[in-house]
Amino acid sequence: NAGVTxxxxxxxxxxxxxxxxxxxxxxxxEYMSWYRQDPxxxxxxxxxxxxxxxxxxxxVPNGYNVSRSTTEDFPLRLLSAAPSxxxxxxxxxxxxxxxxxxxxxxxxxxxxVV
Amino acid sequence: xxxxxxxxxxxTLSEEAFLTINCTYTATGYPSLFWYVQYPGEGxxxxxxxxxxxxxxxxxxxxxxxxxxxxxFHLEKGSVQVSDSAVYFCALITGANSKLTFGKGITLSxxx
Numbered sequence: 177n178a179g180v181t182x183x184x185x186x187x188x189x190x191x192x193x194x195x196x197x198x199x200x201x202x203x204x205x206e207y208m209s210w211y212r213q214d215p216x217x218x219x220x221x222x223x224x225x226x227x228x229x230x231x232x233x234x235x236v237p238n239g240y241n242v243s244r245s246t247t248e249d250f251p252l253r254l255l256s257a258a259p260s261x262x263x264x265x266x267x268x269x270x271x272x273x274x275x276x277x278x279x280x281x282x283x284x285x286x287x288x289v290v
Numbered sequence: 291x292x293x294x295x296x297x298x299x300x301x302t303l304s305e306e307a308f309l310t311i312n313c314t315y316t317a318t319g320y321p322s323l324f325w326y327v328q329y330p331g332e333g334x335x336x337x338x339x340x341x342x343x344x345x346x347x348x349x350x351x352x353x354x355x356x357x358x359x360x361x362x363f364h365l366e367k368g369s370v371q372v373s374d375s376a377v378y379f380c381a382l383i384t385g386a387n388s389k390l391t392f393g394k395g396i397t398l399s400x401x402x
Contacts, residue, residue, distance in 0.1 A: 218394035281334040
């Protein structure tokens with residue numbers, strides 16, 4: 177059971193380039209989300225999905241797109257990278273069964289935009 | 291909306307010292323509460339959780355009690371170790387969409 181798998185682990189982009197961060201989970205969780213982690217800011221929600229075909233914006237969605245064509249995959253696209261998008265990105269999947277809920281995180285992608 | 295407030299850091303302690311990290315929250319509805327830990331260079335791991343008032347979550351010697359009357363979920367450990375050095379995040383979930391709301395995190399350094 178791999179849990180939540182993110183690729184790549186490290187990436188350097190030039191300003192204006194585009195790329196896709198991959199996220200896959202094998203736990204059949206309905207909910208998936210993307211966060212960015214910046215010093216002194218904690219984790220901020222970028223986009224989330226409550227199921228295949230359904231996505232919504234989080235706290236800091238500008239400059240990012242997502243889609244959820246399958247339950248397993250939730251890629252995050254940077255359309256035109258900017259230095260302000262230098263950050264560590266985490267994908268999470270979670271379940272909710274009444275009172276029982278928990279989120280699982282990938283290992284993160286450290287992105288630098290130069 | 292939902293929010294989580296953690297005490298300011300960083301925190302530096304000597305090994306075997308007592309640890310308290312404060313966490314308070316505001317939430318619509320009835321949240322589940324979590325502490326996540328991030329060791330250097332790694333992702334977030336669930337440390338403990340509590341899903342209803344007066345529940346106590348515990349793991350690896352850490353404890354936190356869900357206090358609805360004070361909207362708090364403070365993390366405690368009686369004797370910290372060097373291996374506890376990490377960033378600790380308090381978080382909550384409400385509602386059916388399982389969106390986590392995080393505090394800003396606090397860095398704990400434990401010196402030998």
